[in-house]
Amino acid sequence: MSESILLDVRNLSVEFAMSRSRMGLGPRRSLSAVSDVSLCVAAGETIGLVGESGSGKSTFGRAILRLGELTKGQVFLDGQDMAQARGEDLARLRRETAMIFQDPFGSLNPRLTVRQAIGEVLHVHGKADADGARARITELLELVGLDAALMDRRPGDLSGGQCQRIGIARALAIEPRLIVADECVAALDVSIQGQIINLLMELGQRMHLGMIFIAHDLAMVRRLCDRIAVMYLGRIVEEGPTEEVFGDPRHPYTRSLIEAVPEIDPARGLPAAPLQGEPPSPVDLPKGCSFHPRCPLARSECSAILPPLVGARAHRAACILAPGGQLNKAGDNLPKTIPVTPTERTVKC
Ligand SMILES: Nc1ncnc2c1ncn2[C@@H]1O[C@H](COP(=O)(O)OP(=O)(O)OP(=O)(O)O)[C@@H](O)[C@H]1O
Ligand SMILES: [Mg+2]
Structure with a gap:
């Protein structure tokens, strides 16, 4: 390069x-x-x-x-x-x-x-x-x-x-x-x-x-x-050299996107947690990380913290669980498994 x-x-x-609502009421x-x-x-x-x-x-x-x-x-x-x-x-x-x-x-x-x-x-x-x-x-x-x-x-x-x-x-x-x-x-x-x-x-x-x-x-x-x-939803959540991102995705959203395309890596098999639903409306963005309502790894902190892009300069991700993120100062890989049950997640987020 x-x-x-x-x-x-x-x-x-x-x-x-x-444009304002049909009634012309409410804030723009x-x-x-x-x-x-x-x-x-x-x-x-x-x-x-x-x-x-x-x-x-x-x-x-x-x-x-x-x-x-x-x-x-x-x-x-x-x-x-x-x-x-x-x-x-x-x-x-x-x-x-x-x-x-x-x-x-x-x-x-x-x-x-x-x-x-x-x-x-x-x-x-x-x-x-x-x-x-x-x-x-x-x-x-x-x-x-x-x-x-x-x-x-x-x-x-x-x-x-x-x-x-x-x-x-x-x-x-x-x-x-x-x-x-x-x-x-x-x-x-x-x-x-x-x-x-x-x-x-x-x-x-x-x-x-x-x-x-x-x-x-x-x-x-x-x-x-x-x-x-x-x-x-309007933000870069991960950025890095192509092979690094595909080989070691550090944002759960990137991981879901890659896992949804089996031919990229047939050895990987079917996704553990396929991406569910649609992104929320960009008019009414969720608090904290915009991805948290769909994230299989979401913690309670994710609805409060808007994570900056962190990591080595060449490969960065905006997730508190990514290496260098607020909850991962040790620089570990993203957890492979879902840390909490779906019910707990619903309550916490
Ligand atoms: N001129 C516009 N006025 C109002 N909203 C707009 C306008 N252009 C885009 N948007 C909205 O901005 C957001 C981003 O749209 P954009 O077309 O940039 O997405 P995209 O990533 O290119 O999507 P796609 O993959 O479908 O092409 C969407 O919510 C879209 O509805
Ligand atoms: Mg487009």
């Missing part, structure tokens, strides 16, 4: 104002989509951002690229805070970052040909003049494994995989240094997913890109990413 920090996000929060409430998230990405590094639906992954990805709202925090790109950037600074952020979206068809204008779709990006960012555009478009199509003969086709004439490659070509056209790929293969067939992942891995290395790869598919994240950050 390169040592040069490309992106340094500090204490980022995103809150959405909620807000939904906490991202809470106090800090994350670094080095040049050439790929970080996997995982977590259940609604955990705030897309909101975080959009906020750091300033494609969505941001309530608090700092977003340093090469040491310059972009959180409130305007004018030329914001233009630099636009030139140096790109997002790849989930829906390969929806992210392209159906009226534009491939040539126009990529040419538009080159033009807006001043990356090629009219004479140079055709050669550059051909080059970009080759880079993403597409034949230049597709240049005059429109999205409706192309497959999902081809459209996604064009989405990637458009992202690469601006020569970004940081890419946020949000579920960018989820809508594709499994065989095509593999090809696109291979492409992203190769391009990431070749172009020394920083990449945040948002996905639900943990096996894919394990294959692609150097580090992994696990989000639960």
